[in-house]
Amino acid sequence: MCLSIFTSELDSCVDNNEITDEELSDDEDNITKGKDFFSVIDNNPSEENIVTNELEIENGDSFEFILDNTDINFSNIIEPVEPVVIAVTTSTQTVNLHDISGPSNNIKSPSSKKHKNTSKKKKVDISQIRRKWKKITVKTLEPDYSLPDGPVDGKFLGETATSIFLEFIDGFIDQLLYQTNLYSIQRGRPLNIKRFEILNFIGINFLMGYNKLPSWKHYWATSDDLNVSCVSNTMSRNQFDNILSNLHIQDNLLIPKNNKDKLFKLRPLINFCNEIFSTSYHGTRELSIDESMIIFKGRNCMKQYNPQKPIKRGYKIWCLSDQRGYIKNFSIYQGKDEQLSDEFESFGLEKLKAENSLACGTIRSNRKDVPDLAEDKKAPRGSSDYRITNTGIGVYKWKDTKYVMLASNYHGSEITTVTRKDNCGRKKDILCPQVVRDYNCYMGSVDHADQLRTTYGVNRKSKKWWHRIFWGLLDIMFVNSYVVYKQIHGSITLLDFRRSVTQGLLTLRELPISNKSQSTSTPKNKGPATKKRRGKEWSVSKDIRLTNRGIHWPKFVTNRGRCEVCAINGTQSRPYSKCSHCNVFLCCNDKKNCFADYHDIDCS
Incomplete structure (x- = not known):
């Protein structure tokens, strides 16, 4: 329906x-x-x-x-x-x-x-x-x-792909973190999982959606044909297994004796998603x-x-x-x-x-209160009949290849046309009520959302029945953030957006206490903007480059490399300094500071 x-x-x-x-x-x-x-x-x-x-x-x-x-x-x-x-x-x-x-x-x-x-x-x-x-x-x-x-009150304007996704899920991470740690304590094996580790865990599962291997354990394999270094460098396999086995949303001790809610384990997440989706x-x-x-x-x-x-x-x-x-x-x-x-x-x-x-919408002809309408099996394609009450409720019957019946409380008796193919494959216009045309125009948006959700979605078997729903809701959250990002920043493929969000989540780390409030925020404009040559792009996505303020530090090495900012601007420079987090060479001396320009939002 x-x-x-x-x-x-x-x-x-x-x-x-x-x-x-x-x-x-x-x-x-x-x-x-x-x-x-x-x-x-x-x-x-x-x-x-x-x-x-x-x-x-x-x-x-x-x-x-x-x-x-x-x-x-x-x-x-x-x-x-x-x-x-x-x-x-x-x-x-x-x-x-x-x-x-x-x-x-x-x-x-x-x-x-x-x-x-x-x-x-x-x-x-x-x-x-x-x-x-x-x-x-x-x-x-x-x-x-x-x-x-579009977004409510400009909520997502100027944000990166990772930041837009975090706008949806950030309010629930603390609940997920608390319940997961609580469940590990109840089992007698306290884990003391940190907030950034939960986000790393979600990012790894998103990566498994578009980079598939036979088993999740293969992502930590040491062989060249299976190893995924960005996963093994982010989290150990044992830590991933510990989070997966202790993942929890609701305290089991709070389940009432005569519980009739079959989704009690997921109810906090369901309520949170419905609220954030409708208000954002x-x-x-x-x-x-x-x-x-x-x-x-x-x-x-x-x-x-x-x-x-x-x-x-x-x-x-x-x-x-x-x-x-x-x-x-x-x-x-x-x-x-x-x-x-x-x-x-x-x-x-x-x-x-x-x-x-x-x-x-369409209805069955045997529903009660539905009037009898003309039906001729030999009638030509495009034949229709209708009845309308004095309160404006209409029932319509139209023949395409078969008869279809629709009901509406705002359509009238207008007749329009739709394009169909005949037996020879030639397109032609046939008559139909206006309600048929409007219905066909607006009926497929949930199917479109399903297509986005199942493409590169988290599709992995689990021993716990509610894990499928949990990852399904996170995929819906991801699709919503993708729709918001496209409307704000223009066209982007679903794979590119998923990779940007995944890379941003995998590179999140625990920050110093003074900088925790800036962990997911976009840095403010500092210094002059660096012009970017048309057709050139940074080697590191802005989900990594512009987030985690406080863990990007210049590092001096023995070998030299080409500065990425200078390369974009068309100048020659081979410094000894590079970013410790982005792992790219950047000038950092008394003459120019490409390190600061590279991590500035205006460079994007």
Whole structure:
């Protein structure tokens, strides 16, 4: 299932949807109280082949919906056969995959008494409104969009690739470090792991994603065909094994006796990720919700099988993504929730529209409350039929190679075209409803995020079931930092970005106490900027060169080498001095100080 969302502002979401007192009084007997949201069906359908689950609304007295809350919640959606599309229209509204609740059943029914003042709004229980489906001409809503795009308040401007990634994960490292050390103490083998070692550990695992060897132990092999020197120089194999075996997020002693949260071990990380993802980046207007999979072939009650996904077995995650692949929110599926199992079996589009949430998506033809639409197996390609209620809810049926059915609460009756190939492979335009074109345009962003996550992702078997989810969430965090970096600094390949982040994490070291606050910060501008010749680049990435202030020191050696700053500027210089951390030759004397220029941000 997939949902596409866009945010904007509407003057009113219930235009032309007013009910008079007389209609409420006449139709109240036909309303069955206590039913689920929009579950009342007229036993005597009209001649127009209409399922009546809603009161016919005429111009007259206005009314307002009574809602329990104004948040959209998708924590346990029953997936339709095909993806579904949703649009959020309130500029201040946030979509939370953990707060999704079914329609309210604690709403008072509309009063049957007549009032003299007909201009006064009357509160109507939308769960008891009956629909009348009609084939009428309606225009598609086109709400304005006012939210900004990109990082929140310029949060990531001017940062390196490593610094952007650390902006996402830095707030959780202390929790991970504390729980890992605590677990090692509980096992009777205290490790006293330091903060930079955890980051080195994560960097090594990122490197294993794009530089694959048969086993993680081979990265410390001494043979020339297996050894990876940057890994063995960063951390010993025993220390890596100790961190891996003691890695922990939640204290086991805090698990309640009647624990029903299957993700208790990962709950702090899940909550942290959802908060940092939603508060760090605005995203595009169009968003989509779809299910994603984290591969897992072991035994676990949360493991799902989905033959329609590239990863068919593993943990299922509902993701809210923008069109660039940035995951704004997610919810890991833990099993069926009986209270919310009918979220998409009943028609909740009126409730979404009342919450200023425009939605469209594919549905099954056998869902309740869905009207009967024309179906002719011999009909030509591009044939369509639709019905629209007086509250603006539409159901559309369109034939491509097969029939597909969609529902929307903001589309009208417009017809457009899409490009398809015929039997001979020639492209041609065929007619389709506007809802089909919009749906196909915005439905694939979660799949795009999955593609970025699984390419060079951490894909290693583990004896612990939750390790797969842990590395999957860190890969999502990495993809989000990649999307932010691309928007700020322009195009960069996924491999180059992953290498930059990995190199930055591998070179992190413990700094002197006075410089710890600058460990991940970008150095300030000091001294004149050095111009860089066009087409030339530094041999060391800025994730290494511009970070770890306090461990870059000039070192004097017996052999001479060409100064990298002078080489970029086209001058000849062969000094005896080099940087102890970057391992490149740099001039450092009374005539010129290329060492300072090389580690200055303006040189980048």
